[in-house]
Amino acid sequence: MSRPYILYGWHLSYFTGKVRCYLQYKGIEFVDQAVDMFTLTQRIKRKTGAVVMPVLRTPDDTWLQDSSDIIDRMEEQFAARPVVPSTPVQKFAAYLLEAWGDEWWIPIAMHTRWSYAENYPLFEREAGAHLLPGFPRWVQRRAAGFVAGNLRGMLQRVGVRSEQFQLLNDWTAQMCDLLDAHFARVPYLLGERPTLADFSLVGTMYGHLGRDPWPKRVMVAPRPALRDWIDRMAASPPLDPGAALLADDAIAPTLEPILRAIFAQFVPMVEQINVQLTALLRDWPLGKPVPRSLADVEIPIGNAVLRRAALPYTLWMVQRVLDVYAALPLHEQANVASWLVSLGGERLLELRIPRLQRMGLRVAPAAA
Numbered sequence: 001m002s003r004p005y006i007l008y009g010w011h012l013s014y015f016t017g018k019v020r021c022y023l024q025y026k027g028i029e030f031v032d033q034a035v036d037m038f039t040l041t042q043r044i045k046r047k048t049g050a051v052v053m054p055v056l057r058t059p060d061d062t063w064l065q066d067s068s069d070i071i072d073r074m075e076e077q078f079a080a081r082p083v084v085p086s087t088p089v090q091k092f093a094a095y096l097l098e099a100w101g102d103e104w105w106i107p108i109a110m111h112t113r114w115s116y117a118e119n120y121p122l123f124e125r126e127a128g129a130h131l132l133p134g135f136p137r138w139v140q141r142r143a144a145g146f147v148a149g150n151l152r153g154m155l156q157r158v159g160v161r162s163e164q165f166q167l168l169n170d171w172t173a174q175m176c177d178l179l180d181a182h183f184a185r186v187p188y189l190l191g192e193r194p195t196l197a198d199f200s201l202v203g204t205m206y207g208h209l210g211r212d213p214w215p216k217r218v219m220v221a222p223r224p225a226l227r228d229w230i231d232r233m234a235a236s237p238p239l240d241p242g243a244a245l246l247a248d249d250a251i252a253p254t255l256e257p258i259l260r261a262i263f264a265q266f267v268p269m270v271e272q273i274n275v276q277l278t279a280l281l282r283d284w285p286l287g288k289p290v291p292r293s294l295a296d297v298e299i300p301i302g303n304a305v306l307r308r309a310a311l312p313y314t315l316w317m318v319q320r321v322l323d324v325y326a327a328l329p330l331h332e333q334a335n336v337a338s339w340l341v342s343l344g345g346e347r348l349l350e351l352r353i354p355r356l357q358r359m360g361l362r363v364a365p366a367a368a
């Protein structure tokens with residue numbers, strides 16, 4: 001009998017939620033393995049070059065890292081229930097929402113977890129038990145504390161700064177309202193079945209906002225359609241075989257304010273990261289990874305400004321979106337371009353990102 005797929009990750013982890021919900025939906029059999037300290041810091045480090053979760057170990061013992069690469073690989077192998085739409089606007093929107101769900105929400109997920117003490121007992125209990133199963137509680141608590149310290153060390157960089165807490169909370173409440181209004185009318189982001197876009201957004205929504213006590217109580221519980229979507233995504237019950245995306249490559253009107261926010265906030269952030277990275281790469285060898293973070297960017301949020309460090313990895317995610325556009329036939333590119341114009345998103349197509357390759361959690365310039 002062949003070895004099963006093994007997903008190394010935690011329920012506490014953003015990107016593990018993305019991959020777990022995806023594998024369940026696809027009906028791919030896998031062992032959901034809470035990753036322990038030895039596997040995380042030794043085996044995964046050796047196999048992927050990074051101390052990171054999730055990792056999907058395949059039956060032929062390949063250790064796949066990065067949720068986007070994992071999903072790409074599985075989509076090639078398992079044709080049933082495709083999660084990438086086949087029509088151009090929905091396909092482009094799915095990749096764009098993936099980049100946003102993966103990258104934009106990181107400060108929100110980190111703030112709503114680490115800025116509120118009521119969340120810590122859940123983290124300490126689960127992380128401790130996963131890292132050192134069978135060890136005495138006090139040793140597990142020390143191990144969880146060590147990992148928590150590393151994660152807290154990233155807060156300042158990703159924009160979790162006390163003077164920005166109110167802005168982060170206001171933004172999150174408004175976005176959760178928009179998502180709740182959408183899910184009250186349409187069961188998934190692009191129609192009656194989930195796509196890449198839903199799997200990305202459920203990373204932050206399942207592992208962090210929908211599960212950590214503070215955001216679960218304050219942000220998610222008052223919004224029942226959002227709560228139901230998270231629960232549907234996590235349960236992945238069999239779908240009605242007729243479940244379809246919206247007809248005629250349409251995007252629901254309830255998704256439009258969310259997309260407008262992406263074009264007004266996420267795209268300017270990406271542009272600023274690109275300016276910094278492009279300058280850095282003027283004198284940088286191909287294949288040499290760049291630092292995980294660069295200087296601050298300033299993101300317009302309504303009348304306010306959110307400051308956080310530029311993460312070059314974000315550009316690798318946006319490169320995926322632009323690659324999808326570049327691979328479309330010309331008449332489909334025209335559909336996407338006019339759809340972008342209709343929502344104020346045309347600057348996205350003007351981005352010229354230097355060709356990047358991913359190396360673990362970092363990126364490096366690649367041959368064009």
Ligand SMILES: N[C@@H](CCC(=O)N[C@@H](CS)C(=O)NCC(=O)O)C(=O)O
Binds near residue numbers: 052
């Ligand atoms: N963008 C990646 C990265 C995975 C990731 O950031 N995982 C987090 C836990 S949810 C982690 O292990 N972070 C460690 C770090 O950033 O050093 C993905 O899509 O899988």
